Amino acid sequence: MGTTPSDDESLAACVERALADAHIGRDGLFYALDELDGFGRVRVDGRTAIVPVTLPLPARDVRTVVERDVREAVGAIDGIDAVTCRFEPRVPDPGVRVELLPDVKHVIAVASGKGGVGKSTVATNVAVALADAGASVGVLDADVYGPNAPQLLGVGERTPTATLDDRMVPREAHGVSVMSMGFIVGEDDPVIWRGPVVDGFLTQLFGDVEWGPLDYLVVDLPPGTGDVQLSLVQHLPVTGAVVVTTPQAVAVDDARRGLEGFARYDVPILGIVENMAGFRCPDCGSVHDLFDAGGGDRLAEAFEVPVLGHIPLDPAVGELERGEDPPDPPGVSVPLLGRLQLPRTEAERERPTSAEPMALREDGGETRRALELVATRTAARVNALVTDSTPPDSSPD
Ligand SMILES: Nc1ncnc2c1ncn2[C@@H]1O[C@H](COP(=O)(O)OP(=O)(O)OP(=O)(O)O)[C@@H](O)[C@H]1O
Numbered sequence: 001m002g003t004t005p006s007d008d009e010s011l012a013a014c015v016e017r018a019l020a021d022a023h024i025g026r027d028g029l030f031y032a033l034d035e036l037d038g039f040g041r042v043r044v045d046g047r048t049a050i051v052p053v054t055l056p057l058p059a060r061d062v063r064t065v066v067e068r069d070v071r072e073a074v075g076a077i078d079g080i081d082a083v084t085c086r087f088e089p090r091v092p093d094p095g096v097r098v099e100l101l102p103d104v105k106h107v108i109a110v111a112s113g114k115g116g117v118g119k120s121t122v123a124t125n126v127a128v129a130l131a132d133a134g135a136s137v138g139v140l141d142a143d144v145y146g147p148n149a150p151q152l153l154g155v156g157e158r159t160p161t162a163t164l165d166d167r168m169v170p171r172e173a174h175g176v177s178v179m180s181m182g183f184i185v186g187e188d189d190p191v192i193w194r195g196p197v198v199d200g201f202l203t204q205l206f207g208d209v210e211w212g213p214l215d216y217l218v219v220d221l222p223p224g225t226g227d228v229q230l231s232l233v234q235h236l237p238v239t240g241a242v243v244v245t246t247p248q249a250v251a252v253d254d255a256r257r258g259l260e261g262f263a264r265y266d267v268p269i270l271g272i273v274e275n276m277a278g279f280r281c282p283d284c285g286s287v288h289d290l291f292d293a294g295g296g297d298r299l300a301e302a303f304e305v306p307v308l309g310h311i312p313l314d315p316a317v318g319e320l321e322r323g324e325d326p327p328d329p330p331g332v333s334v335p336l337l338g339r340l341q342l343p344r345t346e347a348e349r350e351r352p353t354s355a356e357p358m359a360l361r362e363d364g365g366e367t368r369r370a371l372e373l374v375a376t377r378t379a380a381r382v383n384a385l386v387t388d389s390t391p392p393d394s395s396p397d
Pocket residue numbers: 112114115116117118119120121122143146148222223275276311312313314315316317318321331
């Protein structure tokens with residue numbers, strides 16, 4: 001039997017009530033969309049309900065699930081035969097700014113306890129996925145000991161240009177603005193710095209860059225919990241940190257120290273990414289846990305934070321990086337294989353962040369999908385922190 005609007009309730013209001021009651025979004029985003037102010041005013045046209053959905057980032061899988069669940073929630077209402085979801089991304093503005101970064105809404109720090117776990121790979125891919133969804137995004141490669149984000153993003157030209165008043169202009173790649181410690185110190189310089197020197201360079205990197213208005217500034221931190229991390233959290237209003245680890249115990253232990261460090265500075269943890277989590281054998285198809293399994297999940301449980309995703313160990317991620325003359329930029333083109341190819345002319349870059357269309361490609365494979373989901377969940381956590389939603393009790397994948 002169908003649901004009928006009560007006497008003084010319009011059909012649109014009945015749809016809105018059904019959507020709120022269904023807690024849609026919990027599976028993919030950790031939060032029900034109504035907790036994130038995710039549904040706009042519903043309109044009913046004939047017998048079709050038109051539902052505006054603002055997602056933090058409309059990842060393909062999340063969109064599909066949301067669409068299915070909206071249909072299911074609304075399907076039993078008398079008078080409604082069809083549903084159309086209109087997706088738009090939304091980046092809430094906390095309205096908090098510091099002098100160093102007057103036009104940046106959110107700083108997302110990507111950290112790891114241990115080197116080589118894939119922190120830069122995750123940081124650059126999350127940044128590009130956020131940009132693909134229509135957000136304006138910058139990447140600040142603050143890894144003083146091994147600045148490799150420009151390489152992963154295929155930025156060949158390493159010298160930043162300057163404005164008339166001597167501020168540095170970031171390089172552009174894959175729709176994101178890129179600034180790196182490597183642009184200032186040179187990639188091959190041995191950088192054995194002590195606190196105050198690092199602090200001085202970082203202040204310059206944070207303060208003297210012409211970022212323009214950004215929804216997200218993704219900061220690729222050096223591994224560990226040393227001076228740079230402390231400098232960062234002291235200078236910037238970090239909305240939250242993403243902690244990357246591999247599943248094995250030694251990496252997880254280091255990541256744990258990183259989490260404790262952020263906690264000391266009251267930096268919220270957006271979640272944990274478990275990278276190199278299982279290798280799918282291309283020959284037999286079965287998954288081998290080369291680096292153990294479940295370390296990221298246990299860490300997430302201990303700190304009561306979500307797992308943002310498990311990225312498989314994918315030989316393709318490293319392969320193109322070593323390529324002689326790859327057709328696309330190395331690194332990023334592999335994890336982002338199948339990434340949305342939005343045309344990005346100057347005019348399009350200047351459009352508001354909700355610019356349509358947001359067509360999503362179907363290919364790309366498991367690694368790409370996992371990275372896209374990490375970006376979606378990161379954005380959802382940012383939205384939730386701003387709208388002050390209660391953290392989830394579980395970490396679904
Ligand atoms: N899921 C993956 N599958 C296969 N190779 C990966 C994966 N993630 C990262 N890699 C590879 O591992 C290497 C280290 O990755 P990356 O530079 O992102 O790590 P990092 O933690 O930022 O390192 P660093 O400590 O040097 O800053 C790179 O060669 C990268 O291509």
